[in-house]
Amino acid sequence: MFSRSTLVKSAIGLCLASLLLLALPAMSAAEPETLTVYSGRSESLIGPILEQFSAETGIRVEARYGETAEMAATILEEGANSPADVYIAQDAGALGALAAEGRLAALPSDILERVPATFQSASGLWVGLSGRARVLAYNTDLLSEADLPASLLELTDPVWHGRIGWAPTNGSFQAHVTALRVLLGEDAARAWLTGMVANGTAAYDNNRAVLQAVSDGEIAAGLINHYYLYPALNENPTLPVALHFFPAGDPGALINVAGAGVLNTSDQPGLAQRLVLYLLGNAAQTYFATATYEYPLISGVAIDPRLVPLAEIPTPEIDLSDLSDLQTTLDLIQESGALP
Amino acid sequence: MQYTQTIRAITSRIAVLPRRPSFGVSASQVLFLAAVSIVALTLLPIVYLVIRAAGTGADGLADLLSARTLTIVGNSLTLVAAVTLTSAAIGIALAWLIARTDLPGRRVWLILGTLPLVIPSFIGALTYLAAFGPRGLLQQALAPLGVMELPSIYGFAGAWLSLTLFTYPYVLLPVRAALLMMDASLEESARSLGANRWQVFRRVVLPQLRPALASGMLLTALYTLSDFGAVALMRYDAFTRAIFLQYTSSFDRIRAAVLALVVAGLALLLLVLERRLSQTRRRALNRRNVRAGGASTARPPAIVRLGGRRLPALIFCTALTGIGVFVPVGVLVIWLIAGIQAGIASQTRSLLEITGNTAGISLVAAIAAAGAAIPVAWAGRGEDAKGRWLVNLAYLGHGLPGMVIALALVFFSANSLPGFYQTLPLLTLGYVARFLPVSLGSTRSALTQVNPRCEEAARSLGLPPWRVIIRVSLPIIWVGVVSGAAMVFLNTMKELPATLLLAPTGFRTLATQVWQAHNASYMSQVGLPALILMGVSALSLGFILRHAPQEEL
Numbered sequence: 001m002f003s004r005s006t007l008v009k010s011a012i013g014l015c016l017a018s019l020l021l022l023a024l025p026a027m028s029a030a031e032p033e034t035l036t037v038y039s040g041r042s043e044s045l046i047g048p049i050l051e052q053f054s055a056e057t058g059i060r061v062e063a064r065y066g067e068t069a070e071m072a073a074t075i076l077e078e079g080a081n082s083p084a085d086v087y088i089a090q091d092a093g094a095l096g097a098l099a100a101e102g103r104l105a106a107l108p109s110d111i112l113e114r115v116p117a118t119f120q121s122a123s124g125l126w127v128g129l130s131g132r133a134r135v136l137a138y139n140t141d142l143l144s145e146a147d148l149p150a151s152l153l154e155l156t157d158p159v160w161h162g163r164i165g166w167a168p169t170n171g172s173f174q175a176h177v178t179a180l181r182v183l184l185g186e187d188a189a190r191a192w193l194t195g196m197v198a199n200g201t202a203a204y205d206n207n208r209a210v211l212q213a214v215s216d217g218e219i220a221a222g223l224i225n226h227y228y229l230y231p232a233l234n235e236n237p238t239l240p241v242a243l244h245f246f247p248a249g250d251p252g253a254l255i256n257v258a259g260a261g262v263l264n265t266s267d268q269p270g271l272a273q274r275l276v277l278y279l280l281g282n283a284a285q286t287y288f289a290t291a292t293y294e295y296p297l298i299s300g301v302a303i304d305p306r307l308v309p310l311a312e313i314p315t316p317e318i319d320l321s322d323l324s325d326l327q328t329t330l331d332l333i334q335e336s337g338a339l340p
Numbered sequence: 341m342q343y344t345q346t347i348r349a350i351t352s353r354i355a356v357l358p359r360r361p362s363f364g365v366s367a368s369q370v371l372f373l374a375a376v377s378i379v380a381l382t383l384l385p386i387v388y389l390v391i392r393a394a395g396t397g398a399d400g401l402a403d404l405l406s407a408r409t410l411t412i413v414g415n416s417l418t419l420v421a422a423v424t425l426t427s428a429a430i431g432i433a434l435a436w437l438i439a440r441t442d443l444p445g446r447r448v449w450l451i452l453g454t455l456p457l458v459i460p461s462f463i464g465a466l467t468y469l470a471a472f473g474p475r476g477l478l479q480q481a482l483a484p485l486g487v488m489e490l491p492s493i494y495g496f497a498g499a500w501l502s503l504t505l506f507t508y509p510y511v512l513l514p515v516r517a518a519l520l521m522m523d524a525s526l527e528e529s530a531r532s533l534g535a536n537r538w539q540v541f542r543r544v545v546l547p548q549l550r551p552a553l554a555s556g557m558l559l560t561a562l563y564t565l566s567d568f569g570a571v572a573l574m575r576y577d578a579f580t581r582a583i584f585l586q587y588t589s590s591f592d593r594i595r596a597a598v599l600a601l602v603v604a605g606l607a608l609l610l611l612v613l614e615r616r617l618s619q620t621r622r623r624a625l626n627r628r629n630v631r632a633g634g635a636s637t638a639r640p641p642a643i644v645r646l647g648g649r650r651l652p653a654l655i656f657c658t659a660l661t662g663i664g665v666f667v668p669v670g671v672l673v674i675w676l677i678a679g680i681q682a683g684i685a686s687q688t689r690s691l692l693e694i695t696g697n698t699a700g701i702s703l704v705a706a707i708a709a710a711g712a713a714i715p716v717a718w719a720g721r722g723e724d725a726k727g728r729w730l731v732n733l734a735y736l737g738h739g740l741p742g743m744v745i746a747l748a749l750v751f752f753s754a755n756s757l758p759g760f761y762q763t764l765p766l767l768t769l770g771y772v773a774r775f776l777p778v779s780l781g782s783t784r785s786a787l788t789q790v791n792p793r794c795e796e797a798a799r800s801l802g803l804p805p806w807r808v809i810i811r812v813s814l815p816i817i818w819v820g821v822v823s824g825a826a827m828v829f830l831n832t833m834k835e836l837p838a839t840l841l842l843a844p845t846g847f848r849t850l851a852t853q854v855w856q857a858h859n860a861s862y863m864s865q866v867g868l869p870a871l872i873l874m875g876v877s878a879l880s881l882g883f884i885l886r887h888a889p890q891e892e893l
Contacts, residue, residue, distance in 0.1 A: 036845060044860040064762075064845040065856070070588040077593060077751070081758035083845070097591070169589040203575065208861040216475040217489070330590045339585055340412055340577040 034060040035271055038075060039088040040068025040171050041258055046088060049287045053278050059271060068094045068171030069326060075103060075263065085266040086275055090258045091175035095126040096324025098261060105264040108273060114280045115297045119257050122321050128257030129279050130288040131295030133313055134176050136244040136252070137214050137229060138221035148244045152252030156195030165202045165210045165222035168338040172207070172225050175256050177333060178323040183251045183316055193336035203338065215241045227293040230306065248314030255313060257297065257320065367805035375719035378712045379734045382773035385748030386604070386740070392751055393597040409602065416565060416578040419496065423503045423564045424557050430504065430660065431511025431556060439519035441644045443653055452661040454513065454885065456506045458877035459668055460834035460851060462569020463870045465502045466858055467671035468493065469573060477671070498574035503564050505664040510563065511556035518552035524641040551617065558614040565607055566741030568837040579603040580743050584837065587747065597751070600744040607740055615732060676867030695872055698849040701764065702832035705771035710825035712772055713779040717787050735777045742838035745773050750841055767842045771832050778831060779824030786820020823887045830880040833873060
């Protein structure tokens, strides 16, 4: 048992502490300009450049991080009440889906003209911020170049049973499946997915976890975005992992973009556009090229020397705006059993 | 002789029967109204979820009965059964060793055996993946012996292992308390009539343990059903993982709502069982108190000499606490060292803020839940049917996974209460809805210690009803209320899924910080926040163990 007076004192202390805690957000809310960003890109990739934007402009950025589809669904759920000003997605499909639902506002031409037409919405509702290639990362101790498949579709072959990994919850993966649907048709895409599941393809939470499993030798190869390899190589140059780009015309060779759009429910569209413009400026594009090892989308910014230039990657004929039907893709992925 | 005994039994029975003292109409009515609003507030989101899911009509129903849903039901139930049974076996064995034998260092084993309660399941699972994964630390240690890969612990095996190791204390604590309070005479009689030790245990001790065991096992089952962290990390397709994946990787949130309602229904079943058993248990306790006429005539049971079995017993305890406590802490320390080498110092400032956030919001939730528990417990005092119903409704939240409550609150507030959406008050409401039953338990048992006659006496001496509550009743139940608050604090510190979904943009807690670092594969940033989280939790656990009545754990 403890004495009454200590109890009373501690109770008063607790109340004061909790009042202080409740007062904190109120104090921070008093700051004048705050942008709310919903980001499907993880904090480790996009956080530093958002902070740099805040430091340079004095505009505070509150970022909410989640999966690309999750953030888009959240915006749809919130409707007109959405606190979000800017939506950043890790693939064009989710942006297209929001645009199709009429939730994005048209961007001004000074933003749109910075990016090639292939990497933006045809109606100017979203722009790409950086490019990424879908690749097969493989463990060089377990596989040699001769073992590598000529096509993404070969991965359903029994030789690969239990040796491949993927990240079915990941926005980039989902966009890739959408691309398969657009390129090959529903049935072929479904057949590939069910074939992969039947072939014991291991599901991981994200690209990094797939890469980790490949480098550990838990699996022989995994489908990821190209840029995850380089930070891992910086940490450990002897990592036994290399990237395999699928050959010309194969649906495995997809170039997608991470992009952004401004919500039409934003109460500060001017500030929101300023952020998007900043992300297409030299500083941010150089950051994407040198810190996250992606492809910058504006001209005049050099890529990392280890990267294959964008122009040399044989990519299938596809319009990124066609990737907007995410829901059908998600249904397909679930139907196949890749997601519970 | 017979007659006086009966009278004594009756009067002592009356003394333990909680009775609501008659107060002025206003005071008790206001309290009841407060209780009704609190319970309504915690249940409103669930009602909304039901309406929302019902809106899907035939589609939702088809979804409900799909093979995929049934597989998930099967997965969850298998895991619940497996974890509950192994936890019970481990919990009973350890409780018996600690309470009834001359095992060296029993006090230490008790503390080490309880400590898993401060390890959030997702942090524990994270460390097990690092330690026992196919290419984990254990494999690396065994590599010189030619072990190139360990069997995968992903899926059922990993979820089973981690959940068992983090839930057996729920069995250990009540069973140990029951073993200590048992009357020795029954066992001695059985021995003198020729039963051997094992027969005594099976036929005399075990039946007496049943109430404590059942409530511990049901707590374990509820914990397993609603756990998110371990199944998510071990990639076992149980309900919470399926709901989370549905929520994060799809536009179709109705399916998440439907799945949430199925798991809520299962939890409800377990809960009804739990209520029924805990009532039986309370009655059994009362009966014993009556029979013993106070505790004085019951003799503590004899201590069993382990003799040659001492070594295997020690090995069992060492292995159990080694895997349950030292492996997680060890792996976290390894990550901490890696973090220090990588220059973690730059983040310590934000970590200080995050620790403040976590402790602050947990404190607010603890105070709110403890405060909310008082009127609800008050309404459930006595034999009033309305009040009992209210208490039973309040216990609902106990069975609902944090994920389900959070999902309901997100749906509800985004559509109907945009002003509260993504705010700290809403997050607090989520915690209160989830953990109100925790504080309710200890507040209610404290209330049974208040003799209504004291309150009536104060009243008859002219004290107005409100002041009777403040000056007579509250001081008596204060300790119970505070330990209830401490339990809510501990649970809120460890909470992950509701925090992920409900926290205001930019508001981080230690749990979400660990989760984010794990998602970014920055394991060197997991060590420090995880160790701080467990350290603060251990402090509150110490407080609870010191002050809560044994049978309430």
